Amino acid sequence: MSDYEHTCMIRGDGGRTIRAILDRICNKWTLLIVATLDQGRLRFGDLHQQVPGISQRMLTLTLRNLERDGLVSRTVHAEVPPRVEYALTATGKSLIPPALALAGWAIEHVPHIEASRTAYESRTAP
Amino acid sequence: MSDYEHTCMIRGDGGRTIRAILDRICNKWTLLIVATLDQGRLRFGDLHQQVPGISQRMLTLTLRNLERDGLVSRTVHAEVPPRVEYALTATGKSLIPPALALAGWAIEHVPHIEASRTAYESRTAP
């Protein structure tokens, strides 16, 4: 059986479903934060440290979106100094395997892609 | 063994590898075009029809990028009227399985995500 039937999952509804997920994970940071939270429950500051290069603003925004979509839980502890912890929900954890599939593909093929890209550039822009 | 080791694939180099691939497939159309081309060799016009809502400009740009990255081959036939055909390369085809993993996740979880999102909105914006 050809792959054609399978790709109907992607093309299915005109791409609305696949784009729904792409809209969620395709920003610059989401997948990185989800992968980091796979270690377990983490505080805001810990995430800020462990995700290199992210700004406070983007960390906050991304976490809010993840919470909104039910992929991450946010628990505020009534203490001073304040302590806020983030953790993956069941839905959030379920994103890990397909994300790993993508990461695996990336690790395997990105070098070849980069090479092809460089070759293309030198062909068109001598 | 925990999932922690696995997620190192994503977090690995500070997210550079995973972002390299996200930069490629996370635009609005790439994955849809790749999935459509999985049917086999297609002409520009056919793609234009089969990918609903895409503009000529975006189809051209996306195909160029895919060609540049070695995921799609472009063959021009010296005829009148001109005929240009696009097809997936081996690398391009290899993207299908992980893409399907993502699509499967989307189909399974997007309804729940939408629900969570709606609930969140009604909670914060009465």
Place this chain on the structure above:
DNA sequence: CGGCATCCGCCCGGATACTG
């Protein structure tokens, strides 16, 4: 038929500064 060129609005994301 299969493009490329141009203009333009929008939103993502970075930098910075300020609060409870």
Place this chain on the structure above:
DNA sequence: CAGTATCCGGGCGGATGCCG
């Protein structure tokens, strides 16, 4: 510590028009 507020530049992507 964990945010919120504001400003701002760049690029994505839509619409339109012209070309070989």
